[in-house]
Amino acid sequence: MSSDNQFLRSGCPIVNGLDIFGDKWTLVIIRDLVCGKETYSELADSPEKIPTNRLAERLKMLEAENMLVKELYQSKPKRYKYVLTTKGRDILPILQDIAKWGNNYVEGTWIPLEWFMEAT
Amino acid sequence: MSSDNQFLRSGCPIVNGLDIFGDKWTLVIIRDLVCGKETYSELADSPEKIPTNRLAERLKMLEAENMLVKELYQSKPKRYKYVLTTKGRDILPILQDIAKWGNNYVEGTWIPLEWFMEAT
């Protein structure tokens, strides 16, 4: 499990990073949060169509890892928004590098907006 | 499948990058290749102990994706070494960023050697 800190594969910082966010969906969720999405249904709406059970599970994991916090923004009915912490936001340089690599080597990929690639 | 270019999840360069190397093992293999490992058994020897069937499969995929080439360096018995292409080598900035994140946020991770973090 990503968040199981009891038995590490090794002390390698790359491996430990990957054991948190190195799956098919986590970085997609963080991408969307960086891009301004906030609610569950906004996140569920991506072009990649993440299954909702997977979305819920990844959000719980990201919260447990302190990559994001769940904030109540409306009480009747209870509605939460998901906000990246510094730890989560600091994934951005990784996303930018992956985007650059994708644009260089995978044909037909979108060029991200400039603000995304320049953000810090 | 990572190398199945027929049905893309989307045109997002991040998603398309992840669909190639966004799994539990691929970046570990590339890490080791960047660090000078060349043969199958050297790669199988990492502290993370990748299962050999997974190693073989990922190497085939990386070759199919032109991230590396398999070079014969001995003919009796046939022995191959795996060498990163530019496409594969260009994963390095991503590895460096993940390593930085890991060092910042996961306690007890190794600090990579300076040459690794400074390499281009």
Place this chain on the structure above:
DNA sequence: ACTAGTGACTTCAATATCGCAAGTAATTGA
């Protein structure tokens, strides 16, 4: 010639994880 050993994989059964579809709960608006 026989046997053990090495490197590079492959095969297999058990287990874990995933994706899809459907269901639930709370609340609002018609």
Place this chain on the structure above:
DNA sequence: TCAATTACTTGCGATATTGAAGTCACTAGT
């Protein structure tokens, strides 16, 4: 009262991963 919306949860068959063991092509030792 009833349909709609948001945010999830549940169930289950399909897919993927693991660990162990096996195979194949040699080579070196006796």
